Amino acid sequence: MRRSIVNAIRGMGLDGQRVADTFAHRHGLNNTDMRALTLIMEAEMRHEPLTAGQLSAKLGTSTGATTAVIDRLERVGHIHRNRDHSDRRKVTLHFEPLAMQLAGAYFGPLGALTDEVMSRYSTQELSTVHRFMEDMRAAYSAHQAALSEPEPPASPAPPEQHAP
Amino acid sequence: MRRSIVNAIRGMGLDGQRVADTFAHRHGLNNTDMRALTLIMEAEMRHEPLTAGQLSAKLGTSTGATTAVIDRLERVGHIHRNRDHSDRRKVTLHFEPLAMQLAGAYFGPLGALTDEVMSRYSTQELSTVHRFMEDMRAAYSAHQAALSEPEPPASPAPPEQHAP
């Protein structure tokens, strides 16, 4: 059971990734651009639009690469930059109708699909599933934070940590 | 609830992806190489070693790019090619001890993490979670198959399908 759950988690992630990837390619976007678009959308939905720098951090790419991502998305008309801020260095990123349409084409079918699966579960079961996934996310985040930590500086006796 | 489950699913996928990505970079691999390594490992565990072509299909990259992936992984000593087959065109891919070590460093901590979360759930709850995730995977696969279908050939009256 343990083993099969671990497997299912990874599998679901990969499958979802693959669906997103296929969709993106169908619409002339690469994986990074698609992820960026999703992040920009989520942020704007929360009324906390992303800045270029935040996007860079979330994507895990360099600032240079991120500027290129934004350029590409802006060029094809999915988003626009907004420079009207009290801090005039900042640039926030915003959706255009075209991107809304694209998001609909992606999340619509996917939502229907999820609904169908969910309809086979009781409210209580769904609540368990939800709790489990959120717990996993929290665990991932903690692990991620540990991984991202700058490697311990080369001091006399670094606390014996081995990774091949 | 519905909305938050959809969110949790996507979030878990992204978080997992990010952990994998960070780990890969820490070890001098890019995302594609890491995915390839995982696929090769899984296949070999099942005693059905991947061929180059199968890897290409699973990764969703061109054959040329896949040759490059294999070259990189072989050069640093993670895998080796095997050409001893009845069909002498085929090349199967196999793990080296170095890659086993790397896999251990990745899946070890991740497994521990998952165990910790799972320990907070009853067997029955875990079974529900497992079933749900497998159901989702099946749904994804069906959706993926539909997406991958070659676009309907340009016939007189294509059944009005609009995607921006």
Added chain:
DNA sequence: AAAAGTATCTCACTTTTAGAGATACTTCAA
């Protein structure tokens, strides 16, 4: 034994990325 099919690799070209500044703005402290 020729023709067609399959599996992998090679090569030229394009796209994407990293990384190091450059630029423009803000904040802090004297």
Added chain:
DNA sequence: TTGAAGTATCTCTAAAAGTGAGATACTTTT
């Protein structure tokens, strides 16, 4: 105020990674 330091984004060049069209070597079919 003014200068110094910090921050946010963008620009540039070199390197990495990917595509797509063949080339090569082998197998299967006719």
